Amino acid sequence: MAGKRASDGAAASNPYNSLFADILTSVISVTALFIGANIIRKRLDPAFESKKELERRRKELEERLRKQRSSCGRPPLDLSDLTPNEEVVAHYLVDPDELDVQSLDDVGGLEEIKEELRELVILPFHRPELFPPGSLLQPPKGILLYGPPGTGKTMLAKALAAESKACFLAISPATLLSKWVGETQQLTRAVFSLAYKIQPCIIFIDEIDALFRTRSAQDHEVYRDFKAEMMQLWDGLTTDSSAQVLVLGATNRPWDVDTAIQRRMPRSFLVDLPGVEQRKRILDVILRSDRHRLEASTEELAKLTEGYSGSDLRELCRAAALLVLRDAMREAKKCGVDVSQVQLRSMRLEDFERAMERVAPTGAHAEIFRYRQTLERVRKLRVAQENSNVESREPDEQTLVAGIEEALLVEANEFVERVGRRLG
Incomplete structure (x- = not known):
């Protein structure tokens, strides 16, 4: 009897064991199917891995723009409807708070240019009611900065974005030009559509002559289509007088920029090599936050540095400061102490004269x-x-x-x- 009851119990438990085995098999099958589908999806979609990264970047961008706009009293933005191409372009957005300059005052010299840029860009962004649509006061939608290398064109553009609290979208040929058919035009449209969504926005094109050189018969069809698309979208800014979007270009070779592009940038500024007074102001800005004391006057130093650009002056000051540090290291070695325990001496005019032997104007x-x-x-x-x-x-x-x-x-x-x- 006992053997019969054990046999009946085992038979009764068999359906549950079979059900558990079926469920386990189904779970394993679904898991394997899910993993296989993901592998196939990744094989077919190379961008699958980057989509999570793009989503993370989109959330970071939304949070960053929320803080930026709230500090200026502007309403928050909803970026949940960004297209994939707009998300790609958004990668080139620069946070004004992360720029190495925070206002136009951080740029030495160029006082007349800075004053005009404040009137043409910053004031319309901050007080749009003063520039009614259709009036003569409407600001230009394109500005060109040109001049020799190292004179501060890019720094001026960054300072303009930082002081205006506008989004700064820095694009280059690598940003827009693609080997895939039609993708260049899609990315170009995404630049302007994104700029509209996050306005006020400055679209900055450094070395604009490389992207919009003078047209010739040898130009590829893709390049001609891209330029036509860009100019058409640019014209849309001029017809929409309420758009707070500016295209800002910088170049060392203005004669190589297409005339059709120059027409769309009605205001241009020559950022030339600084004169004596401008060099003095640049040196004041460079040396004002340095821990090295300066025995020589910046006015005297400015007279010695004729032909030096703003970037040349910064490199010259760095070279002079390194000479002071080198002397401190020699003193520390001589005394057998760490260099951090040696008081750095003041920077002298002789340091800059020695540095000028190494740093020539460019x-x-x-x-x-x-x-x-x-x-x-x-x-x-x-x-x-x-x-x-x-x-x-x-x-x-x-x-x-x-x-x-x-x-x-x-x-x-x-x-x-x-x-x-x-x-x-």
Whole structure:
């Protein structure tokens, strides 16, 4: 009897065991199917892995814009409806709080240009009611900054975005040009549609001549279509007078920019090499937060640095500061202490003179300046020779000196005339 009851109990429990086995098999099958589908999906969609990253970036962007707009008294934005192309373009948005400049005052010199940019960009963004649609006060939708390398064009654009509290969308040829058919036009449309959604926005195109060079018969069809699409969307900004979107370009070669693009940038500013007064202001800005004390006056230093651009001056100050640190390290080694225990001495004029031997002015204008310096040295050499006993030299030495002088003069004069004509 006992054996029969055990057999009946085992038979009764068999249906539950079978049901549990079926459920377990189903779970394993569904899990395997899910994993397999994901693997296939990743194989078919290379962008699958980046979609989660794009979603994370979208949330970060939404939070960042919320803080930025709340600080300016603007309503929050809902970015949940961003298209995939807009999410790609949003990757190139720069947070104004993360820029290395926070206002136009952080840019030394260029006072007239900064004042005009405040009136053309910042004031319309902050007080749009002062610029009614259809009035003569309507600000331009395109501005071009041009000039030699290192004069502060990019820094000026960053400072403009930071002070205006506008979104700063920095794009380049790599941002828009794609090898896939039709994707370039889609990304171009996404730039402007995103700018509309997050306005006020500054679309900054550095080295704009590389993206919008003068058209020629050899241009590829994709490039021509891209440029036509860009200009059509740009024209939409001019017809929509309420749009707070500005296209800001910077270039070292304005003569290479397509004339149709130049027409859409009615205001242009020459950011040239700084004069003495501007160099003094730039040096004041560079050295104001440095822990090194300065014995020499910035006015005296500005007079010594003719031909230097803003970036050249920054590099010059860095080189001079390194000379001070080098002396401190030598002193520490001599005394057998750590360099952090040595008091850094003040920066002297001699430090900058030594640094100028390592940091020369750059750019075409600086090349002209260097050749003019060569001309001046040759002239001084000739005057010195005329005042000395030239006859005491050997004939071969006199011929060699005269030949070097003549070659320097011819080369310098030709270079100044050639580059001067090109730069206007």
